[in-house]
Amino acid sequence: MKIPKPRKRGETYTITVSYQNRRYYCTRDTASECEQWAALKLLELKAQTKIENGELKPKFLFRDLNTKYYQDVGQRNPSKSSREWIKGQYNNFEMKFAALAQKSIYDISPKDLTLWRNKRLTEVGENTVLKEISHYSAMFTFAQKELFLLNENPWMQITKPKKPRSRDRRIHPSEIELILKVLDYEYGRQPVLSQHFVAWGFLFAIETAMRRGEILAMEKKEIFDGHVHIPKSKNGDARNVPLSEEAKALLELIKHDGRKIIPQSENAFRLMWEKRKKAIGLNDLHFHDTRHEAITRMVRVRKLKVETLAKITGHKKIDVLVNTYYNPNAEDLIEAFNR
Structure with a gap:
């Protein structure tokens, strides 16, 4: 399409572009600027028409x-x-x-x-x-x-990567002692420093099978006689977690006046955990492994039925609970079989 000539109006120039029975106007300081605008405007209008007709895809990065x-x-x-x-x-x-x-x-x-x-x-x-x-x-x-x-x-x-085998990492008592030592914490001690609360959270997770995020979000008003109420868990539902005598004893050690049990941000908690476990060479230990350990102990020691266990842990799919989080060793299976 031929570009029209600009018209001088006083100290400026104007140009009019007609396209599909519509007119578009522009005012610039020079004639060349008007011509440049008109050329780009016509390209834009033509491209938009092709997009509307399905001949051209719009630019979308x-x-x-x-x-x-x-x-x-x-x-x-x-x-x-x-x-x-x-x-x-x-x-x-x-x-x-x-x-x-x-x-x-x-x-x-x-x-x-x-x-x-x-x-x-x-x-x-x-x-x-x-x-x-x-x-x-x-x-x-x-x-x-x-x-x-x-x-x-x-x-x-595309082909998705093959899902890796579920972790079956158990936590040995000696590893618990190493974690407590590097965080300068002892059983029965009131947590005061940030590192103490990381150690406390580690022990509480082993007793309750609660996730790290659930423990960090836990508030004092959610602690009841015999259980912790989680108003919203990972799957979106609320649940109640029974407290063992050991878990109750850990809660009694919390003496501060804050709203949350652990007065620490999730990021600060995570960084402290990662830094200290690395210092003692436990790089393969994940905090989430406490959930594996706690669930396996609940079955081995408390002889819980899988349906009850699922209510405590918040699992909607029994197969995930059994195949992913319950990690018995050979002795556990032999004992259960003979029992």
């Missing part, structure tokens, strides 16, 4: 989708832990995807994502990659079914 998903889905997620996790993915997006973040979502292919998956597996474990693939796949499904930008989800066309 992967990074734009990441922002849109975070604003529309992440920030409105009813679960605080899920919101925080999605926020972490949003903040680290550019670092994880590099040049791929600048690519249009229409041009991202299964090959691109397979190459990303392979590189990511050299940086983190299979479980992390599986969780990330699930997150970004949900993002593209959002673009497909809510924004109507895509016809298919390329994440659904």
Whole structure:
């Protein structure tokens, strides 16, 4: 389409562009600026027409989708832990995807994502990659079914990493002693310093099978005679956790006036735990292993039925509880068999 000539109006120039029975006007200081605007405006109008006719895809980068998903889905997620996790993915997006973040979502292919998956597996474990693939796949499904930008989800066309074997890590009494020693804590001692509360939380987790986040969120008003009430657990439901005599004794050691049992942020607690366990060479010990240890002890010592155990631990799927968290050794199985 031929670009019209600008017209001088006083000290400035104006130009009019006609496209599909509509007129668009512009005023600039020079004639060349008017011509440049007109050329770009015509290209923009033609491109928009092709988009509306389905001949051309609109420009929508992967990074734009990441922002849109975070604003529309992440920030409105009813679960605080899920919101925080999605926020972490949003903040680290550019670092994880590099040049791929600048690519249009229409041009991202299964090959691109397979190459990303392979590189990511050299940086983190299979479980992390599986969780990330699930997150970004949900993002593209959002673009497909809510924004109507895509016809298919390329994440659904790649092979996911094989889920690693569930951890069956038990905690030996000698390891408990090492943890308490490096945190300068003794049984029966009132926790005062930050490191003491980490040790206290470690012991309380072994007695109750509560998750780290649940213990850190635990408030004094949720402690009752014989049990702890968790108003909202990982699966979204409330549950009551019975207290052993050892767990009651640990709670009696809490003397401060704060609202929460452990007056410490989750990040500070985690960093203290990671730093001190590394100092004594227990890198393979995860705080979550206390849950394995506690559940196995509950079965071995208290002879709890699996249905009762599931109510205590908050598991909705019995097979996950039995196959993932109950980790008996040969002696435990022989004793149960003969009993």
